[in-house]
Amino acid sequence: MIEQLFELDADASEAQLRILVERCEQLKSQAAAVQARATALWAAKRAAAEQAAGVPVRRRGRGLASEVALARRDAPVCGNTHLGVAKALVDEMPRTLAALEAGQLSEYRALLIVRESACLSVQDRLTLDAELNEKAQGFQGWGNRRVAAEAKAITARLDAAAVVERNNKAVKDRCVTTRPAPNGMVYVTFLMPLAQGIGMYAALKREADVCGDGRSRNQVMADTAFERVTGRSATEPVNVHLLLVMADTTLAGDDTEPAWLQGYGPIPAGFACKLTGDAVTDKEAKATLRRLYRHPRSGQLVAMESRSRTFPKGLARFIGIRDRTCRTPYCNAEIRHLDHATPDRDGGKTSAVNGLGACEACNYAKEAPGWQVTTRDRDGTHHAEFRTPTGARYYSLAPPLPGTPVRQKISLLEGRLSIDLVTFEAA
Ligand SMILES: [Zn+2]
Structure with a gap:
């Protein structure tokens, strides 16, 4: 039936195509509901199996x-x-789950309802589920904001104290994050308590009000934020520690292969050369040259090994450059740990092959019973295989270094005050 649905008829009328678009949307919601039921049942079966096996409560799941x-x-x-x-929808919000299954709610809107009611007791959540669905009558015409606002209002009425407590707890999660923006820019995001955040924004706006030097308000606000956080002028060159990996043919201007800036991602060759040029012409800069080796065919770094149980600095740097981000498939989080794929206690070596970059959560998850991670070097390409307790296998390949594999040298320029120029040569 699904095959039939997805057979697109080139002669279909616009009305028929509109119906097909509607039907697909409904199917996505239906699938999300079935997926939630399957997920909740999976969790229940896992819990039962762990209980039967005598796994302590705190280690279950x-x-x-x-x-x-x-x-x-x-x-x-x-x-x-x-x-x-999934658990909330199945166990505590049967009417919201039914609305999802009927295609009245998208998966995202169901998530908004679950999220807004997360601080409620099971009993209050059941009440919210009934009240909201009664009021919405099929959610016809309700957008994301309306769905979230109505759920929030009912939550606040049912248990105001729980909402206050949740807000207080949220303060714990204050943080600063960055993510790449186009054109060599970056977004810096502050998550902080409302009063502080609004206060900070107001202070930047006040600065823009009194400054009349030809910069736009937005420019003044961004420069002021930089100056007050770092204590330096926004017009001075920046003292930051950059880790830049690029082919030395690019550095020499022979090609335009993009470089890789650790913690940011790929950057155009011209921009990378400007960064390195600025750093090299700086009198305070110290440059040292190192050599590592890259595989002539795969373009990856060639293995290193250590007798130590922990990863020594050079090997850690090597794995960090090779993996770039956490190696669990789909993760891409920043590397926080260098992990032995085969644990040290099972005879796993402290080597580039057995080492994996991992984020905190993934490192913790793979310690759970039934997980197995194996790594190997196949013709210069670093492979990792993740096996989960249900027998699923997921694969992860280390990304190739910048530059085409035929070119054999890679330069790595790091820092501004301390420059570390590393050349990779063919093994
Ligand atoms: Zn991860």
Whole structure:
């Protein structure tokens, strides 16, 4: 039936195509509902099996969120949300689940309702589920904001104290994050308590009000934020520690292969050369040259090994450059740990082949019973295989270095005050 649905008829009328678009949307919601039921049942079966096996309560369910995420081809960090939403819909919000199954709610809108009511007791959540669905009558015409606002209002009425407590708890999650923006720019995001955040924004606006030097208000605000956080003028060159990996043919201007800036991503060759040029002409800069080796065919770094149980600095740097981000499929989070794929206690070596870059959550998940990670070097390409307790296998390949594999040297320029120029040569 699905095959039939997806057979697109080139002669279909616009009205028929509109119906097909509608039907597909309904199917996506239906699939999300079935996926939630399957996820909740999976969690229940895992819990029962662990109980039967005598696993202590605090260790039950470890790693399951990552398994759910991998099965959905999503980042493991999203696994807890998928698992939590599925359990909430199935156990505590039957009418919202029914609305999802009927295609009246999208998966995202069902998530908004679960999220807004997360601080409620099971009993209050059941009440919210009934009240909201009664009021919405099929959610006809309700957009994302309306759905979230109505759920929030009912939550606040049912248990105001729980909402206050949740707000207080949220303060714990204050943080600063960055993510790449186009054209060599970056977004810096502050998550902070409302009063502080608004206060900070107001202070920047006041600065823009009194400054009349020809810069735009937005420019003054961004420059002021930089100056007050770093204590330096925004017009001075920046003292930051950059880790830049580029082919030395690019550095010499022979080609335009993009370079890789650790913590940011690919950057155009011209921009990379400007960064390195600025750094090299700086009198305070110290440059040292190192050599590492890259595989002539795969273009990856060639293995290193250490007798130490922990990864020494050079090997850690090597794995960090090779893996770039957490190696769990779909994760891409920043590397926080260097992990022995085969643990040290099982005879795993402290080597580039057995070492893997991992984020905190993934490192923890793979310690759960039934997980197995194996790594190997196949013709210069670093492979990792993740096996989960249900027998699923997921593969992860280290990304190739910048530059085409035929070119054999790679330069790595790091820092401004301390420059580390590393050349990679063919093994
Ligand atoms: Zn990860």
